[in-house]
Amino acid sequence: MNSNYKESFEQIKIAGSLAAETLDEVTPYVKPGVTTEKLDKICYEFIRDNGGYSAPLFYRGFPKSSCSSVNHVVCHGIPSQKYLKEGDIVNIDVTAIVNDWHGDTSRMFFVGDVSVKCKNLVSTTYNSMMEAISIIKKGTHLGDIGETIQSYVEKKGFSVVRDFCGHGIGKTFHEAPNVLHYGKKGDGIKLQSGMIFTVEPMINEGAYKTKMLKDGWTAVTKDKSLSAQFEHTVGVTDDGFEIFTKSKKKYDQPPYLI
């Protein structure tokens, strides 16, 4: 990576902004009685109507344009005709491609009123992601990111999923490096200015083990406890970071005031 990354940051910011605006757009529709398929359609159409393409659609055979992961689903839930119900928590994960560049982001949503337990898990997950992003700059080790998330989360009594990680992103959806959400300070490569990757911790209420459902995509917690996730696409600079997938409506974490 060289110092001439301005152009790539400008490009990925376009894709990242569209992905973030897509989540802003779908937010008022996340209510009891809506199906995740309906939410997926809203995401698909918004991205298409704004000059992008949904990266998940047909990616390695994935059948939909977004992932929706409800309650004990850790990630990669397939939108379906199942209704969301009061008290559910759901992650919606969208990735927009614009001019070949990928912007990848996800947020949690509360379906109606949710339990205090859900609120704690969700805010812990959000805070762990933002704490980790806040230490990003040239020279930070990948392990510093992992340790920041892990220590924050474990202090609250929750666990960090090991089976999925963040990833480099750009003109390809998933590329090197793997960004682990657990680890030790000083481990792993040193970040260089111009690198672009996602931070997307999956945090479980119970144990960190996951299980894959028969559909080959849906990952759930092995102990059926709740799981939460947020995701941003970020870039590394000499003295800090840039987040490419920020909400324009301050829909950073629920409850979203519409």
Ligand code: MF3
């Ligand atoms: N958006 C997911 C990620 O954060 C990847 C989804 S791949 C899919 O990396 F095929 F499941 F959509």
Ligand code: CO
């Ligand atoms: Co991702």
Ligand code: CO
């Ligand atoms: Co994603």
